[in-house]
Amino acid sequence: MSKPIRFNAFEMNCVAHQSPGLWRHPRDRSRDYKRLDYWIDLSRTLERGLFDGLFLADVLGVYDVFGGGPEAALRHGTQIPVNDPLLLVPAMAAATRHLGFGVTVNLSFEPPYGFARRMSTLDHLTEGRIGWNIVTGYLDSAAKAAGRARQTAHDDRYAVAEDYMAAVYKLWEGSWADDAVLADAAAGVFADPAGVRRIEHRGPHFQIDALHLSEPSPQRTPVLYQAGTSPAGRDFAARHAECIFMSGPSRKVIAPRVAAIRAAAARLGRPPDAILMFSLLTVIVAATDEEAQARHDEYRAYADHEGALTLMSGWTGIDFSKLDPDAVVQHVENDAGRSALENITRADPDRVWTVRQVAEHVSIGGIGPVVVGSPGTVADELERWVDETGIDGFNLAFAVRPETFRDVADHLVPELQRRGRYRTSYAEGTLREKLFGRSARLPGEHAGAAYRWARPAL
Amino acid sequence: MSKPIRFNAFEMNCVAHQSPGLWRHPRDRSRDYKRLDYWIDLSRTLERGLFDGLFLADVLGVYDVFGGGPEAALRHGTQIPVNDPLLLVPAMAAATRHLGFGVTVNLSFEPPYGFARRMSTLDHLTEGRIGWNIVTGYLDSAAKAAGRARQTAHDDRYAVAEDYMAAVYKLWEGSWADDAVLADAAAGVFADPAGVRRIEHRGPHFQIDALHLSEPSPQRTPVLYQAGTSPAGRDFAARHAECIFMSGPSRKVIAPRVAAIRAAAARLGRPPDAILMFSLLTVIVAATDEEAQARHDEYRAYADHEGALTLMSGWTGIDFSKLDPDAVVQHVENDAGRSALENITRADPDRVWTVRQVAEHVSIGGIGPVVVGSPGTVADELERWVDETGIDGFNLAFAVRPETFRDVADHLVPELQRRGRYRTSYAEGTLREKLFGRSARLPGEHAGAAYRWARPAL
Numbered sequence: 007m008s009k010p011i012r013f014n015a016f017e018m019n020c021v022a023h024q025s026p027g028l029w030r031h032p033r034d035r036s037r038d039y040k041r042l043d044y045w046i047d048l049s050r051t052l053e054r055g056l057f058d059g060l061f062l063a064d065v066l067g068v069y070d071v072f073g074g075g076p077e078a079a080l081r082h083g084t085q086i087p088v089n090d091p092l093l094l095v096p097a098m099a100a101a102t103r104h105l106g107f108g109v110t111v112n113l114s115f116e117p118p119y120g121f122a123r124r125m126s127t128l129d130h131l132t133e134g135r136i137g138w139n140i141v142t143g144y145l146d147s148a149a150k151a152a153g154r155a156r157q158t159a160h161d162d163r164y165a166v167a168e169d170y171m172a173a174v175y176k177l178w179e180g181s182w183a184d185d186a187v188l189a190d191a192a193a194g195v196f197a198d199p200a201g202v203r204r205i206e207h208r209g210p211h212f213q214i215d216a217l218h219l220s221e222p223s224p225q226r227t228p229v230l231y232q233a234g235t236s237p238a239g240r241d242f243a244a245r246h247a248e249c250i251f252m253s254g255p256s257r258k259v260i261a262p263r264v265a266a267i268r269a270a271a272a273r274l275g276r277p278p279d280a281i282l283m284f285s286l287l288t289v290i291v292a293a294t295d296e297e298a299q300a301r302h303d304e305y306r307a308y309a310d311h312e313g314a315l316t317l318m319s320g321w322t323g324i325d326f327s328k329l330d331p332d333a334v335v336q337h338v339e340n341d342a343g344r345s346a347l348e349n350i351t352r353a354d355p356d357r358v359w360t361v362r363q364v365a366e367h368v369s370i371g372g373i374g375p376v377v378v379g380s381p382g383t384v385a386d387e388l389e390r391w392v393d394e395t396g397i398d399g400f401n402l403a404f405a406v407r408p409e410t411f412r413d414v415a416d417h418l419v420p421e422l423q424r425r426g427r428y429r430t431s432y433a434e435g436t437l438r439e440k441l442f443g444r445s446a447r448l449p450g451e452h453a454g455a456a457y458r459w460a461r462p463a464l
Numbered sequence: 465m466s467k468p469i470r471f472n473a474f475e476m477n478c479v480a481h482q483s484p485g486l487w488r489h490p491r492d493r494s495r496d497y498k499r500l501d502y503w504i505d506l507s508r509t510l511e512r513g514l515f516d517g518l519f520l521a522d523v524l525g526v527y528d529v530f531g532g533g534p535e536a537a538l539r540h541g542t543q544i545p546v547n548d549p550l551l552l553v554p555a556m557a558a559a560t561r562h563l564g565f566g567v568t569v570n571l572s573f574e575p576p577y578g579f580a581r582r583m584s585t586l587d588h589l590t591e592g593r594i595g596w597n598i599v600t601g602y603l604d605s606a607a608k609a610a611g612r613a614r615q616t617a618h619d620d621r622y623a624v625a626e627d628y629m630a631a632v633y634k635l636w637e638g639s640w641a642d643d644a645v646l647a648d649a650a651a652g653v654f655a656d657p658a659g660v661r662r663i664e665h666r667g668p669h670f671q672i673d674a675l676h677l678s679e680p681s682p683q684r685t686p687v688l689y690q691a692g693t694s695p696a697g698r699d700f701a702a703r704h705a706e707c708i709f710m711s712g713p714s715r716k717v718i719a720p721r722v723a724a725i726r727a728a729a730a731r732l733g734r735p736p737d738a739i740l741m742f743s744l745l746t747v748i749v750a751a752t753d754e755e756a757q758a759r760h761d762e763y764r765a766y767a768d769h770e771g772a773l774t775l776m777s778g779w780t781g782i783d784f785s786k787l788d789p790d791a792v793v794q795h796v797e798n799d800a801g802r803s804a805l806e807n808i809t810r811a812d813p814d815r816v817w818t819v820r821q822v823a824e825h826v827s828i829g830g831i832g833p834v835v836v837g838s839p840g841t842v843a844d845e846l847e848r849w850v851d852e853t854g855i856d857g858f859n860l861a862f863a864v865r866p867e868t869f870r871d872v873a874d875h876l877v878p879e880l881q882r883r884g885r886y887r888t889s890y891a892e893g894t895l896r897e898k899l900f901g902r903s904a905r906l907p908g909e910h911a912g913a914a915y916r917w918a919r920p921a922l
Binding site: 019021022027030037040041042046066067068075076077081082083086087088089090093094095097099100101115116117119120123124126127128130131150151152187189191194195196197198199202204214216217220310 | 559
């Protein structure tokens with residue numbers, strides 16, 4: 007039996023996420039990102055389509071590399087304005103029963119004590135459907151917003167992140183014993199003080215001396231997502247991540263990364279199925295190949311190439327406004343390591359990419375590929391991706407929201423179900439139980455499990 | 465025509481807020497504080513009762529003064545566990561149309577840049593129904609949680625708070641011009657970069673160099689709530705607050721405070737009706753005086769005096785566990801200034817209070833009075849409060865949740881409406897428009913209005 011295919015929806019609390027320009031499409035609802043009903047409708051569509059979850063991106067800063075200032079980002083609405091993603095979750099949780107929520111929070115800008123409580127609160131309110139996409143930040147503008155001169159250097163950020171993880175694991179896993187809350191009305195005892203422990207964390211970057219404020223939530227530690235693909239990022243992900251998002255335009259780019267992460271995780275004693283991997287991809291699906299192609303052409307008429315290069319400039323640190331549209335970008339050096347640019351240009355070492363082609367590629371769905379066709383055509387391609395790369399599913403970007411996700415739920419999901427490659431109902435339980443079919447809590451071999459605490463026997 | 469009376473509901477994302485012990489009452493739903501449906505039901509009850517808003521308390525720390533440790537607070541569940549309050553708002557906003565949300569956030573533990581975005585996000589999602597209760601913190605345990613040795617000294621905290629307010633006013637009022645967002649699909653321009661300004665804040669405590677991340681929300685600055693009654697706190701409130709919460713057991717305590725705050729505001733050039741004042745009070749109302757009295761007796765059987773003293777110890781810094789229950793507390797000195805204890809003992813300078821009496825008083829609804837009776841009896845007393853003290857309404861605590869609020873909506877509100885002392889429908893518009901009948905934005909004479917910015921004419 008072939009491996010089932012999983013879907014996450016990739017969204018952001020902003021106007022122009024990964025398809026700049028499409029907010030101008032007449033059927034697009036991007037301008038409604040500020041309205042709860044947009045998000046509630048979306049969550050119901052995704053649950054109807056049996057998606058694993060909604061993945062919410064975030065960025066605390068502005069894409070101000072293109073042209074050397076924020077003007078292009080503002081004009082194109084590329085990820086600015088951008089509102090807080092966590093606050094979308096409670097309204098969607100109330101409207102759904104199974105959908106998971108993977109939310110990006112940049113640990114560089116959230117003191118760990120309050121953040122740990124925020125995630126515990128969401129784990130309670132969602133009844134165990136919350137995940138955290140761990141991000142350490144990549145825009146200098148975000149650092150300036152916090153009163154610093156620039157981002158912490160890339161590899162140092164992961165050292166800070168390790169200290170942060172230790173602090174929040176202690177709070178989530180090690181402060182309240184499972185049996186601390188008695189809620190014994192007759193005896194008048196809510197919690198047994200012997201079951202609650204003060205956390206004393208004296209790390210190089212973070213210090214805490216406190217009880218965790220929340221009683222144990224269904225999952226305790228939220229399901230941990232990560233997207234790092236640099237060497238430092240990959241080690242961090244291999245150690246902490248339960249789900250990994252990656253992006254590249256072709257199977258050739260993705261397959262070796264999947265293998266590298268699984269190998270790194272295995273070296274840390276984690277089983278091969280401990281990490282689920284999702285690759286960024288945009289599906290444009292309709293009843294027939296011709297209809298889908300027509301839809302793609304229609305979308306492309308609204309694509310915004312300058313907006314796409316504004317995003318690319320932020321991701322890579324290269325000011326694309328200075329390059330000729332017909333210049334070849336193959337050999338532009340990027341000091342940030344394996345960059346978004348390399349993600350594209352390494353897809354096919356023999357191909358030469360011009361700036362114009364990069365803009366065109368990125369302008370619908372970002373760095374991932376766009377798969378266009380009938381349900382059968384798209385399903386064929388998605389099966390190839392999964393079978394040839396070892397990924398577990400897709401992080402689906404939208405072209406037009408929420409139309410892209412509605413089309414996936416209505417056209418593509420039934421086709422994959424017919425092929426036995428997609429679930430036909432949700433499993434019960436928390437997000438972690440749904441994803442891995444095991445416990446609601448971190449598995450014993452996970453780095454966070456070392457921080458567990460049981461109160462001493464009486 | 466007499467002044468209408470306003471209601472806020474006083475709640476907290478925890479088990480035992482101001483009525484410790486009542487979580488054991490058979491009809492009480494306090495254990496459901498972790499469930500969205502509890503909050504959604506509550507918000508609908510309050511909107512049915514035409515409440516101005518739901519006021520959510522918060523505390524980042526543990527009541528560990530009583531007995532010198534957190535044991536009593538844990539055992540009694542007094543404000544620990546306590547989950548994040550902001551995350552309750554979106555689900556309640558989706559279930560209501562008019563109810564306002566005043567949420568406590570301690571500025572000592574939230575970097576201003578991310579916090580400003582969080583509130584802007586909520587102002588968008590609630591369509592202008594968000595308020596912020598500005599708190600600077602009072603528990604040393606919260607400071608320890610953030611890696612500091614103790615709280616900042618009381619008056620210094622207000623200096624930090626002034627710097628914080630300047631930073632967030634700049635972000636809310638001065639970064640995006642009202643006409644910056646064009647959303648011009650034909651021209652392909654989302655925002656006009658000339659209408660968005662970088663905020664450079666170089667304060668003694670906070671530094672920011674960034675655009676605000678959110679486009680202008682309906683109210684921009686959330687409605688500002690404050691509860692300070694110390695001299696430094698009163699000046700801060702007179703300058704910033706639009707609504708003030710106060711607590712004392714009698715009209716005699718409250719009336720001079722109302723006058724003092726209005727005088728302080730007038731000295732700053734604010735009109736007399738610029739600040740609405742709400743006094744803490746618990747209503748136990750039923751069809752007849754006898755029924756209400758029986759209900760009060762029933763509630764008192766579940767009251768938890770040690771839990772009450774645990775709260776009092778945290779509020780005052782005095783370890784009540786060391787005092788004899790029959791000791792007179794009249795002259796205990798409290799170095800934190802006008803303390804919660806003084807709030808009680810000054811109610812009637814001639815009365816002598818014992819520790820036991822303090823515990824009894826505080827164990828239902830905290831420091832405010834409990835008014836028990838038929839709708840007519842309670843309405844009489846509430847009218848006296850408003851007419852004799854100059855307050856605008858009440859911050860209503862609960863004994864049993866949500867029963868206390870349901871009883872107010874079902875029994876008391878209709879009686880006040882019959883007397884012409886309570887609204888019969890909501891006004892349209894944002895929370896600020898509903899409260900003051902003027903603009904959705906801060907009035908011109910408010911300190912925050914000085915940070916407004918219009919883009920230069922072209």
